[in-house]
Amino acid sequence: MLKLFVKSSERLGLPPGTPIHTGKRLTDATAIAVMDYNEEILEERTVDTVEEVCRYRDTPTVTWINVNGIHDVEKIETICSRFDIHPLVLEDIVNTAQRPKMELYDNGLFLIAKMIYYNDNQELIVEQVSFVVQDRCLLSFQEQPGDIFETVRNRIRQKRGRIRRLGADYLIYSLIDAIVDHYFVLLEDLQEQIERFEEEISVDTKPVTLTRIHNIKKEMVYLRKSIWPLREIIMRLEREDTKVIGETVTLFFRDLYDHTVQVIEAIETFHEILSGVQDLYLSFVSNRMNEVMKALTVIATIFIPLTFIAGLYGMNFKYMPELEVPWAYPVLLAFMAAVGLAMVIFFRRKKWL
Amino acid sequence: MLKLFVKSSERLGLPPGTPIHTGKRLTDATAIAVMDYNEEILEERTVDTVEEVCRYRDTPTVTWINVNGIHDVEKIETICSRFDIHPLVLEDIVNTAQRPKMELYDNGLFLIAKMIYYNDNQELIVEQVSFVVQDRCLLSFQEQPGDIFETVRNRIRQKRGRIRRLGADYLIYSLIDAIVDHYFVLLEDLQEQIERFEEEISVDTKPVTLTRIHNIKKEMVYLRKSIWPLREIIMRLEREDTKVIGETVTLFFRDLYDHTVQVIEAIETFHEILSGVQDLYLSFVSNRMNEVMKALTVIATIFIPLTFIAGLYGMNFKYMPELEVPWAYPVLLAFMAAVGLAMVIFFRRKKWL
């Protein structure tokens, strides 16, 4: 079962703002990757200490600081204090059980989103990504290194599109866009699974199908929970005067909003269709069962009266005149065949067979 | 299964605004048909190059440029750049997975709608149509040539109604009206199918009916998804001051809005009735099954005690006084007949037979 929340007993009684890492430790060390760029120059490197990161903070270029691994709470805490990030934000970054949310602080914008994908074992992974935008500087916190953001990195490296010409607001748009684009990959996968179910159940009805439908339904519940709040966040980013998102980029967020709505609609459509498939499955199961039972019962019903007749002439009464007649046996056999045939014809006509 | 969206892995990582054609290639070449008209004159021709199209752009007459086939992304791109259409609009035009939507730009209005019809193989086809309105010029982009707009073309040719007297706003109204009118054809078809189901299931219950009901339900889910946003778009066109839609035409959009509401209500009514039909089907199946099982079980139950009695007198005990009695056999036969009759009467009275 997917864990929706991990906030738990260990947190009980701690004062608010205490950063406690929750969730599995998905990577070994916390790695910090910095991309510092403007239209002309691009500096890309991996830094080891928090001090090095701060060097990029006040440059006039756009700086993207990507932190992989959030279990090293102390390191995260140091970064946050250097960047004047509120303790409650820090708490949210390391607690992976957050809902997607956006908060506006005096010195910037804080946003939590969920990356969702199937891992190599076909398990649905929900990973939390936190963003902090301050002027020309964007910090992103991932639970583990992943390749979802790689396409954005490549666009920066190869100067494709507008990304090098625009600021941190376009960068955060590009990153969220990358996340939402991956939802579509997931939807394709779901669609294929549903299509496969539809084909399967018209051929055979295995009980395991039900469990798999149940599991996909559960996955969709989690998907919806993770994506629904994102829609409102993007709408707020587009509409509210956040001071962080420039007017040029607003248009792109409107486009992104459309995509999110598409994802949500698709999930709801799938949910509805899946319920239909489940009903269909149950009807098919019951149909087949009925067919079997009917056929078998018909066979039994044909032979039971015949057996009775046979039993009749197996009785040992002394005076049973029929038993003496030479042609009685063949006549009885013929009679039995006739009865059997009549019943088959009757059942056929009644559409029972 | 109908494809709701086709935005996919191939798009992953591309900068936004990159036009990628998604969807099947439904026609071979991209054909451009121009109708240029006012109350007096009408010029109608098919053009080959984008340059020719632009000639009509600034004429004082109303110009309708209809583009069939959107897979030739480059050609579409050239048209769009000539008409100053925003790259995000271009991306939406060639991506057939869009929801119906309307966007207002400085230099005009952009609108996506869905044509829905059964093709010759009785498959539900959802085709995307995009409209761009700029002053007296309307561009429409279809996935393939179709005859839905032919009626509008004929009205222009034959000067019927108001179409030649009014501008591009009345033209876009007429086109959307033609699309919505076709929804009604679809609804009639659905209504007929539902009525046929109702008649069928009261006569016979074939398992295939369930699959067909499931498929129609799925089609209605897609219908609703395609039509629901259109309703809000038409309401906005009627209410908002779009500058593109003149006051005279607003009244017609109000009428169109009523029609869209009618379509949506009909779909919902059908959905509800179809659910009822499905329940009815399942009840009928179970009823018939019950009838069969009951009848067969009754037959078996009548003969089982009789067979027992026959078996009794088939025993080989030396001392069974009944066996010696001459009238024992006919008496037993009479007794068996009486028992059988009594059971039949009993089952009849209990309404089991």
Place this chain on the structure above:
Amino acid sequence: MLKLFVKSSERLGLPPGTPIHTGKRLTDATAIAVMDYNEEILEERTVDTVEEVCRYRDTPTVTWINVNGIHDVEKIETICSRFDIHPLVLEDIVNTAQRPKMELYDNGLFLIAKMIYYNDNQELIVEQVSFVVQDRCLLSFQEQPGDIFETVRNRIRQKRGRIRRLGADYLIYSLIDAIVDHYFVLLEDLQEQIERFEEEISVDTKPVTLTRIHNIKKEMVYLRKSIWPLREIIMRLEREDTKVIGETVTLFFRDLYDHTVQVIEAIETFHEILSGVQDLYLSFVSNRMNEVMKALTVIATIFIPLTFIAGLYGMNFKYMPELEVPWAYPVLLAFMAAVGLAMVIFFRRKKWL
């Protein structure tokens, strides 16, 4: 199946505002009845030509022009053009597939409502009535002559209540009130049917009951569709400053609004109860089926072991010592009776019988 809409293929491609009669032709000729009255005088007559009608148009008295039969589109068109009624209104009047709606035009108010009643064959009839109010003049268009408005006519004739003292606004209130009052007759009928179902299913469960419940549910879906919009229309008439409805009459519309809400609530209550009845029916069916199967299976199960024992002593082994014993047969009979009795007692105790 009740037809929700009839707008159809024949309409495809026609310019908007083209009046096309849809629906069955329910009466032969279009008849026009005029009532012209004030507190003192009353003139009531049937007119043949549209010209005669127009004579009453500008009298200072209240004029009620009732048109029965709307299939004669030309005649309706003539009336409408004489009264300056907008072409879109004309189209709505003759198209019987409209939802109830209200439109305010410069020169008056246009309103569509639905009369609903069972005809002599116990079929639910949904008939469209259109009203146009202009100053002291009210035009009403019915699909066929009916007696729902007769009570209003009698009140005018007999000077009962306020109707002769007040204007066309009170007249339209009285007519809609008459329509809504008839909904209550319908509700009583429905309530009786539901009560009858409840009694029936506790006595016997015939498959036809399900079909009838399904049909009533369908009727209620149509009822709701027809009445729901009326509620909003009446609310708008009460609240909006329509200039057509005077202040004195507003109070009566508030009362009418309460009645409409009552109708809608009753329909929803009935829907809920009917679903409960349907569930109950299915449970009863399954209960009875279970009872039958259980009883029959118990009987079969009792005799099968006994038959086995009989079969045992029907074997022809040479050396079966029991067969020689004189008292073996009666003892075996007693043993069989004991076994049968024991099983009956056991099944009784287990509450299987």
Place this chain on the structure above:
Amino acid sequence: MLKLFVKSSERLGLPPGTPIHTGKRLTDATAIAVMDYNEEILEERTVDTVEEVCRYRDTPTVTWINVNGIHDVEKIETICSRFDIHPLVLEDIVNTAQRPKMELYDNGLFLIAKMIYYNDNQELIVEQVSFVVQDRCLLSFQEQPGDIFETVRNRIRQKRGRIRRLGADYLIYSLIDAIVDHYFVLLEDLQEQIERFEEEISVDTKPVTLTRIHNIKKEMVYLRKSIWPLREIIMRLEREDTKVIGETVTLFFRDLYDHTVQVIEAIETFHEILSGVQDLYLSFVSNRMNEVMKALTVIATIFIPLTFIAGLYGMNFKYMPELEVPWAYPVLLAFMAAVGLAMVIFFRRKKWL
């Protein structure tokens, strides 16, 4: 079946405002009880004529005129005309099919509520109570004398609480509070019934339980219909500036509002739980049925092969060597026992038995 509305055919065609008593005649004569009090004095008496009532109308003391029995329309009409009550209010008072509602008139406030209780035959009785508040005078109209208001009367008599110190607004609060308090009695009763169901169905599953659950569900539908509008009425009384309710009493209405919400929430909770109980019941029924059928089928299945073997050696072939062997019979018996035992063990292991 509870009657939701009684407005009916007899009303058809009557002008609005015509008072027609609907509902059963629950009491014989219309009795009028007057309580006239202030902090010091209290006069309590039963009056016979309407004239006597009017004497109390303009006293500076608070006057509560309670009318029991509303079938005597003329008497009610006389009272209403003496108190300048609008004809539409009069119509509502005598028509017991009203929804709870509140209307503000120039000279006072009109309110309809529903008393709900089980009578001595355990039938749910919904009784309409109408209140008219004019200055220091409150008129209440009940369908029959009841003891729900007795507690309020006692508080007035015994000068308990604030009731003698405050005006007619506190009096109407106290009366509605008494009505709402009785809803809680009802809820307790419902809760007990639900608990009893839960216990019952885990012990035995009688078909009658389903009918009773259905009836309680129906009762709750009516309850909700009666109480839901009351909630909004109380909210309006608390929030709107009605001029009738003083500021001191507003606080009490807020408290009353909380109680009404509690009642509604309880009904909804019960509805949900009851649906769960119904599902549970059906599952239990099906579980038990399955147990029975499985057990019986297993017994039959064990004996059928054994019977076949016995039948085998009951055949009359001349050359059946086994029949001659002396130890064949006991060996066969042992073999049969072994087969039977093996099957029992197999079924046990498969958890079929």
Place this chain on the structure above:
Amino acid sequence: MLKLFVKSSERLGLPPGTPIHTGKRLTDATAIAVMDYNEEILEERTVDTVEEVCRYRDTPTVTWINVNGIHDVEKIETICSRFDIHPLVLEDIVNTAQRPKMELYDNGLFLIAKMIYYNDNQELIVEQVSFVVQDRCLLSFQEQPGDIFETVRNRIRQKRGRIRRLGADYLIYSLIDAIVDHYFVLLEDLQEQIERFEEEISVDTKPVTLTRIHNIKKEMVYLRKSIWPLREIIMRLEREDTKVIGETVTLFFRDLYDHTVQVIEAIETFHEILSGVQDLYLSFVSNRMNEVMKALTVIATIFIPLTFIAGLYGMNFKYMPELEVPWAYPVLLAFMAAVGLAMVIFFRRKKWL
């Protein structure tokens, strides 16, 4: 069954504001614990008389007066009157059937919340906690001593976090936060139970599982009822200008609001999943039942025709030529084996076995 409300017959007819203790008496004596602190000093003690409590009322330090046990209505009444608490508040404090609610009075804020936890017998306990905040003084009323607030007490004692630096508003935040934190403990427990169900039903389907699912569903209904209003209360505390909650603390309430939303979402997700589990359970039960019945019926069906054949040759006709043939018996045995085998193969191929 959990009691949702306890307001009852004993309350009938009492004037509003009469404090009546409802609910079980969960503790013996009413104990009052006082914590009086600011950043420097901390005084903690248990007081016996109400008089002692009042001493702390007007100190400049923050005072937390925690009252355990609310059955001693008189004592509570004395406290309330000393602190000028409104009689309606007093009534709510001792009546444990309240919904969570917040009321603003002139001299402070009144808030009711619900502590929810499993007791040692694994019963869900819903305990009411009332808070009254007046300036620097917070009164809390619990039904019995519990350890949920102990963590807050420890934070005060150990000067951890901000609690000693901030006022009564932060204190009430901390206490509600402690309550909400315990909801998460509950959610973990529920999650574990649901996971256990999912595992169990894929292994075995015991009827008791259904009852347990029903019970958990009921618990979740109560949970939702208790937590849903709290969400709105916290939102109001964050947004409204309550004068009681300072600006610094508002931020913490926003955080708390997020947690409450998380709890509600989790409950709804669980509800949905649990419904899925229930459906799955029923399908599994029916699947297994079907398997059993099918297997048994197949066995019976194979032997019934064979038994018929055996019965045939058990007949006692004089002239049955087969009986005389020496090799007839072995041939028949072989034939029977062949028939049996053919049927098994046929059933296998049909996937009935």
